[in-house]
Amino acid sequence: MTDAERIARVQLARTKGVGPLTYSRFLETYGSGLAALEAFPERVRASGRGELKLYPADKVRREFDETDHIGARIILSGDEDYPELLGHLSPAPPVITVWGNTDLLKKPCVALVGARNASAAAMRIAHDMAHDLGNGGYTVVSGLARGVDTASHNGSLSTGTVAVIAGGIDNIYPAQNEKLRDQIKDTGLVVSESPFGHEPRANDFPRRNRLITGLSLGVVVIEAAQRSGSLISARTALEQGREVMAVPGSPLDNRTRGSNGLIRSGAILVENAEQVIEAIAPAAPSQASLFEMPDDDLDDETLEFSEEDRARIIQALSPTATTIADISLATGIPSRKCAILLVELELEGIAGSLPGGLVRRQN
Template sequence: MLAAVDPPPPLLWTRGDVALLSRPCVGVVGARIASAGGQRIARGLSQQLGEAGHVVVSGLARGIDAAAHLGALPTGTVAVLGGGVDDVYPADNTDLYRQIAEQGCIVSESPMGARAQARDFPRRNRIISGLSRGVIVVEAEIRSGSLITARLANEQGRDVFAVPGSPLDPRSKGPNELLRQGAILCEGLEDVERAFNTLRTLGEPPAGSPFDGAPDDLDDAVIEQIAALLSPTPTPRDELARAVGLPIGVVASALLELNLTGRANLLPGGLVSS
């Protein structure tokens, strides 16, 4: 999954159950200063995701991140840190950090002993989205790290989900704006499963990467065939797969190459345009 990250991490430091990273993951992120309702949604949704076989990935921040980790702790959760895997930040999540280290997995690209700086968090966010098949934003203001994670997920070809909220709450402006841009509305586990099941009907393994089934070296003719089908009008990836009669993994890999060369735009909700 991390092959779609730009740039991919050269190595990862881990603490805990590394096997969790090989299971299907879903990112759950949101506001640090979260409402009680938002935290309840994040915790309940993460519990449902875990019980359905997903590993919840988040950033160990206050608010939504902490609630997501707590909800998924019994079934498996991954915390991606900005500092080293021995850097507990924020300090008031120390108990949660210890629980994740014992029952889940702590991950970081930064070396042991490194303390998190502001510049480390966008870099951390690309790993959260990179590990995840989809990313759910629960609460976030317009200018927030959670929307950076959503943008990175979109660029990596992941599904982006948003939990709608009241227009009176500034923490709902981020998710509501993502919905305007084409993110998948998420009110519960059913919405996530429905989006993932769309891909499974095309033969993608439930626990695999969007790039499963793609050859190491794509045929240039295949890439050009897919490029010819693109237009300024956003088109679902699964429609492209049906049109060319190829596995979704091959199409996703070709679209990534086209995106890297500026010939395709990867949009929220599994859409793509020229």
């Protein structure tokens, strides 16, 4: 892949209003990042969202330079060293930045997540479980937060651990984990989906959680309240087809109500690394994409779009998520034309994308 193509793809991925699904559709439709950028203005005009502007190329070049300067790397979906499990997500995160030993992602990975205000017992369980998983040949993945995350990373430092962060690869959050982050990038791996220098915001953490579970065969929840980010991670893991496990806790502790609830809902009860390994052993090392766009016998140059096509697709959309193949079948419009028009409708805010390559009506 040429430097110009890499810059074009990062531009597209970093553009406000272009999510992973829209990004993947642009590449599928136009074949390259450079071609997608060329088509972008027309697609935006067709959507009626004239205020959408491409992320500047000079910012992307600076991001590559700054990332390279600290010894980190930007990896694009489609690159040879892009993590295999992550690549099977539909859609896969378009751009990740890695700092450290990417070979750790070639081993089977297990995510350990839990409360930031974890009890001493939960911290001990997380540390020991991570230590034993590392010694058992597994890579422990967590989010570099306080509490369970910190204990999990510390327990697996000697065997190599992966910290997935919400901010830019150079950003430290929380600040007190700067030393731990430095230890991890020296012996393990730090991963981010955000641009270099980005300060994490609340809406960045669900994306971070999707990365944590997407890199892993399964996720273990160790202490989680009823409303917590760990439960969001568990739900995301289920959507990705990952195994969900939970450590039981005292019913007298509010910090365990969410994790105990997961067990009542069907999550596998685990108490140690041996039980975790037993639970994920049947899991396939990779999973097939849930979404594949059928090939159409149409040349991009021959595609023509009418208001009738647009109206039929809008009519086919509903609040219930569906695939492009289903929309194509319902409307009689070839899937490639559906994909292009859905990009416009997504930019316009009429259609919305969901994990698994699904789309639904937004309003």
